[in-house]
């Protein structure tokens with residue numbers, strides 16, 4: 671993709687919240703900073719950016735079309751409405767893999783006994799986009815692995831039919847959830863791996879977008 675100017679780009683960011691009852695949810699510590707940094711840098715490069723963002727207090731520039739969502743299902747629905755016209759899709763959101771099977775209509779009262787909540791899988795947005803992808807679309811996934819990082823990230827790339835996968839390091843202090851900095855490696859379909867230093871999320875976003883432009 672020679673340049674991002676004028677290209678339609680979809681970015682997912684942030685966590686998702688999966689309701690247990692009207693006041694409680696299952697969520698995660700994603701701040702949305704990495705995805706929002708990607709959106710901000712892409713706008714500077716002239717892309718037309720749609721940001722589909724889970725609950726995050728991080729603001730974004732007005733020129734970014736921002737769609738705020740809560741759950742994995744909301745995020746899936748919002749992405750599906752936009753995907754056909756996109757040139758580049760970057761899925762940096764930390765989507766919950768499971769949600770409560772039944773959402774209680776009223777607040778669950780405390781009892782002396784324990785409480786079990788049955789969970790069911792959420793729709794896998796990246797996997798669905800991999801199946802729908804046309805040859806002119808570029809699909810970028812994110813991966814967070816604790817074991818066999820590169821091997822698992824590579825099989826995720828193949829399984830979900832991505833062009834690139836950004837592997838977040840959990841091994842480095844200052845990288846990942848909530849931090850201002852991040853350390854990533856980017857894998858492509860041809861087994862190329864580019865590893866970057868720990869840097870600000872804005873700089874990481876520039877690296878990712880540069881790699882997309884060179885791809």
Ligand code: CTP
Nearest residue numbers: 761762763765792793794795796811812813814
């Ligand atoms: N993802 C998604 N929809 C989901 C779950 C994940 O679109 N329901 C996307 C994330 O945005 C990310 C990628 O899938 O781009 C990788 O997510 P990850 O949780 O690391 O992978 P999983 O497929 O859930 O596999 P596992 O948890 O077994 O590592």
